[in-house]
Amino acid sequence: MAARPEGTPVWADAAFTDVEGAKTFYGEVLGWTFGEASSEYGNYTQAYKDGKAVAAVVPPMPGEGEPVSAWCLYFASDDVNATAQKITAAGGTVLMEPMAVGDFGSMALAQDPAGAVFGVWQGGTHEGFELEGKPGAFNWAEVFTRQPEKSDAFFAALFGYNAKKMQDEHVDFKVFDLGGEMPVLGRMRMTEEDFPPEIPSYVQIYFGVDDCDAAVAKAEKLGGRKVFGPMGSPFGRFAAIVDPQGAAFAVIDVNTTEGEMPEML
Incomplete structure (x- = not known):
């Protein structure tokens, strides 16, 4: 690898x-x-x-x-x-x-x-993920932050990320890449309307699934809680979940896309 x-x-x-x-x-x-x-x-x-x-x-x-x-x-x-x-x-x-x-x-x-x-x-001998972009594996991640200017400057200084902003006046969302390579991370501004003040800034990890709706149903049956979704996106149908012990994550269909890809600045 x-x-x-x-x-x-x-x-x-x-x-x-x-x-x-x-x-x-x-x-x-x-x-x-x-x-x-x-x-x-x-x-x-x-x-x-x-x-x-x-x-x-x-x-x-x-x-x-x-x-x-x-x-x-x-x-x-x-x-x-x-x-x-x-x-x-x-x-x-x-x-x-x-x-x-x-x-x-x-x-x-x-x-x-x-x-x-x-x-x-x-x-060292453990280099990281052995599988990505598939059902059951890491697919994407986003920094959800209440102070986007600070997070943007920090990650750019730390890893040399380039940032591209989505052309959407209703959402403050950016994608970070490494020198024009494939995007590696997203950044979403947390609004008071959508995120109660007791929820701190965090990194949301997206795991791939074959069927987002079925995955959410299984999670709820096993004591998990749906936070939002399932909903469509240009990258696949996704949903945010909190597991029975309080750990937050998201699931996203890896075999479907919906709509047009968003334009980035």
Whole structure:
């Protein structure tokens, strides 16, 4: 697998108090199977789709206080220590200092100036997603932020993103790319009308599914909650969901598109 350019989404994981419950939920909704828990690394357990690694689940770390379930998106880094320094210089906060994870790679956790939490991953033997853009795998991600100017400036400084704005007077949405390559990340402004003030800025991860409506129905049957959707978009039918333990994510059809592609500035 070729190394991903710095700033490319490369991995996703989430901590759950009830790991077995999470495995049941995502196994049904996304078709995941799971490997053996790694006791050496806090019972970190990789999820697979068609035998390829797509994400991981793990129990909360001891001493973290009240556990909060949330998905974390990791961005590729050539040098996690240098990236941590860039995070601070750009106005972000390093929440977990760079650390090696055996020979798998090195990681850090951080927060942008608007409060969105994300991870950084410098791959070793574990380079990241083994499957993308397919049902059950990572397809897309967006930074939902209450302070778009700060988030835009931060990510541009950190990873050298170029930004293109959607030509829509009703939505403040941008797409980031790396020097004219394929888009790697979206950015959505959170409005008071659509997002209650208690919801902080966050990174929304989109997992692919064959049928958005069916995936939402399964999620609700298993105790999940639909936040919005399903609705059509130029990229496929999608919906936002909160799982039974409170972790937010989204699902999107990967086999259909609807309407015309939006124009970008």
